Amino acid sequence: MSENTYPxxxxxxxxxxxxxxxxxxxxxxxxxxxxxxxxYFPRSICPFCFSDQTVWEESSGEATVYTYSxxxxxxxxPYAIAYVTLKExxxxxxxxxxxxxxxxxxxxxxxxxxxxxxxxxLPFFTLA
Numbered sequence: 286m287s288e289n290t291y292p293x294x295x296x297x298x299x300x301x302x303x304x305x306x307x308x309x310x311x312x313x314x315x316x317x318x319x320x321x322x323x324x325y326f327p328r329s330i331c332p333f334c335f336s337d338q339t340v341w342e343e344s345s346g347e348a349t350v351y352t353y354s355x356x357x358x359x360x361x362x363p364y365a366i367a368y369v370t371l372k373e374x375x376x377x378x379x380x381x382x383x384x385x386x387x388x389x390x391x392x393x394x395x396x397x398x399x400x401x402x403x404x405x406x407l408p409f410f411t412l413a
Contacts, residue, residue: 289361293404302341303327304405312344312397312408314375325375346397347372348410355386369395369410377408384412 296304303326306313315327319336330337353367365381367389381389383398394413399406 289400291400291402291407293402294407296404299329300327306341306343307399307405307408310399310406312346313341314344314371314373315339316342316373323371323374325371325377342373344397345372347413348377348395348397350381350389350391350393350395351376352391353381353389355389365389367395367410380409382409382411388412 294304303313313327314323314325315331316323316339317331317334317336318338318340320331320334322331322333323342324332327341329339331339348369348371351368351370353365355363355365357363363386365386366378367381368376368378370376381395382400389412395410396413398409398411400409
């Protein structure tokens with residue numbers, strides 16, 4: 286089976302710090318200093334209280350599977366797409382990679398892995 290190739294992410298001024306950190310192997314999220322909630326995908330305005338008082342925070346890369354869907358039949362082979370809840374609080378949609386997908390379960394611990402592109406790497410997760 287050949288290695289998957291991933292498209293390079295689109296970068297804009299608002300997301301550039303996120304992708305720069307990704308190149309250094311760091312997953313960044315935003316935390317609102319007005320309400321205290323963390324959110325992903327990082328953006329300038331808090332999606333909870335609409336404050337513009339947000340700061341960058343590094344995620345540990347540790348998460349728990351909230352839900353997932355296993356695609357058993359596809360032209361490229363089986364794959365899993367999931368929502369994982371980061372240790373810091375926010376949930377993110379991702380793919381689960383580099384593991385036995387039959388062992389994937391809701392509530393299972395996962396950890397961050399990076400997949401290379403022609404630009405910044407993309408964050409994915411694998412079983413911890």
